[in-house]
Amino acid sequence: MSASTTADKALETATMRAVSWRLMPFLIAAYIICYIDRVNVGFAALQMNKAVGIDPKTYGLGAGIFFVGYFILEVPSNLALERFGARKWIARIMITWGMVSMAFALIGGPISFLVLRFLLGAAEAGFFPGVILYLTYWFPAVYRAKIVGIFMVGIPVAGMIGSPISGAILGMDGVLGLGGWQWIFILEALPAIILGFYAFVWLTDKPTNAIWLRPEQQAWLLRTLETERARAPKIQHQSIWQVMSNKYVLIMALVYAGASGASTSLALWMPTLVKSYGLTNFNTGLVNAIPFAIAAVWMVAWGHSSDRTGERVWHNALPLAWMVAALLATFWATNLWMIIPLLTLIAAGTYASKGPFWALASEWLGPAAAAAGLAQINALGNLSSFFFNYLIGYIKDETGSFPMALLPIVAVATLGCISILVVGRNQPRTVAVQH
Numbered sequence: 001m002s003a004s005t006t007a008d009k010a011l012e013t014a015t016m017r018a019v020s021w022r023l024m025p026f027l028i029a030a031y032i033i034c035y036i037d038r039v040n041v042g043f044a045a046l047q048m049n050k051a052v053g054i055d056p057k058t059y060g061l062g063a064g065i066f067f068v069g070y071f072i073l074e075v076p077s078n079l080a081l082e083r084f085g086a087r088k089w090i091a092r093i094m095i096t097w098g099m100v101s102m103a104f105a106l107i108g109g110p111i112s113f114l115v116l117r118f119l120l121g122a123a124e125a126g127f128f129p130g131v132i133l134y135l136t137y138w139f140p141a142v143y144r145a146k147i148v149g150i151f152m153v154g155i156p157v158a159g160m161i162g163s164p165i166s167g168a169i170l171g172m173d174g175v176l177g178l179g180g181w182q183w184i185f186i187l188e189a190l191p192a193i194i195l196g197f198y199a200f201v202w203l204t205d206k207p208t209n210a211i212w213l214r215p216e217q218q219a220w221l222l223r224t225l226e227t228e229r230a231r232a233p234k235i236q237h238q239s240i241w242q243v244m245s246n247k248y249v250l251i252m253a254l255v256y257a258g259a260s261g262a263s264t265s266l267a268l269w270m271p272t273l274v275k276s277y278g279l280t281n282f283n284t285g286l287v288n289a290i291p292f293a294i295a296a297v298w299m300v301a302w303g304h305s306s307d308r309t310g311e312r313v314w315h316n317a318l319p320l321a322w323m324v325a326a327l328l329a330t331f332w333a334t335n336l337w338m339i340i341p342l343l344t345l346i347a348a349g350t351y352a353s354k355g356p357f358w359a360l361a362s363e364w365l366g367p368a369a370a371a372a373g374l375a376q377i378n379a380l381g382n383l384s385s386f387f388f389n390y391l392i393g394y395i396k397d398e399t400g401s402f403p404m405a406l407l408p409i410v411a412v413a414t415l416g417c418i419s420i421l422v423v424g425r426n427q428p429r430t431v432a433v434q435h
Helices: 003-039 041-052 056-084 086-106 110-124 127-136 141-152 154-172 180-202 215-229 240-244 247-275 281-309 313-332 336-352 354-364 367-399 407-423
Strands: none
Touching (some): 003 141, 003 180, 041 180, 056 110, 086 110, 086 127, 127 354, 127 367, 141 354, 240 367, 247 281, 247 354, 247 367, 247 407, 313 407, 336 354
């Protein structure tokens, strides 16, 4: 290797290390809090449903109606982020969702529960696709599966640390006259508001504004990203409506629907399933954390594998395939020791696919299409969670079978697995940046 090549590689390594350490700890912390606030209703329900009169069907509707508000405002929110800048918009999103999440402590019955779940989805809309868009401003394509995987490790980590914390907070039942379920919403919403204000200070909108990079680091990053933008992506339309109706965007939304539906349903219903084996609230929290802990490690490793090999399509399809197999195997799980390994495989499947998925999606979208395209994929993919959560509540209430209630997710995930293999069969491998 020549001296110039060695120097260039050292510059690349130093630049990406500086960017990663500046942005990723904050974004991961924000996403952990985001996901805890989205799904902590799963633990609160262990007391809340009885306290305010919410039946399984209403709970399933409320768990899912979050995604209606989310769907409606997802694309507008991402376009606003592109216009006003990530620093201001991410801060706005976090402060708003934190305030709405805290208001859940005031729930008095089914109506207020449904209204607040809808408003929480509307408040949070745009955070996830906004961050994915934001990462494309800072990380070349060769890094994205790993970086997105590291960012999205916030989901299983939220389950891993949020489960025992929420289980412990339920033990505060009666403190200051409030239920344990009310304390969950109050205490777990505060970090979102605090970090939201901190975002104004810490985040930088674009590499051109990054005074914390050395001039040569800034120049390398801008040059590399500009070279990538010159490549022709699959989706180049300028019109927002053309992007939102593009076949690749719609197919990717279908692929994401199975993984997203499984991960959200897992987080919202798993505490109830685990507790049904006779555990206490605190022990439910500890056991509930196991699948998420294992999935967190596997998620980062799978994203690293995708970047190292440059392969995206099979790194999407294989996790969906083993997730479907594990979902079907729940029909034969008769005790806690059988269900936990299956829940772990489901969690590992749904989370492992996410890094390669968003890396592939961002590679297919050109700069002009990225804001609307990423938001549309995420909005449509997550809208499936509305139907999945309602159907899980309805089917479980009617049949008493949790495995039976998971069959809609099995069907959509299978379709997604087949679709990504069909449309991605000629997808070239991502190659390392050439100097």
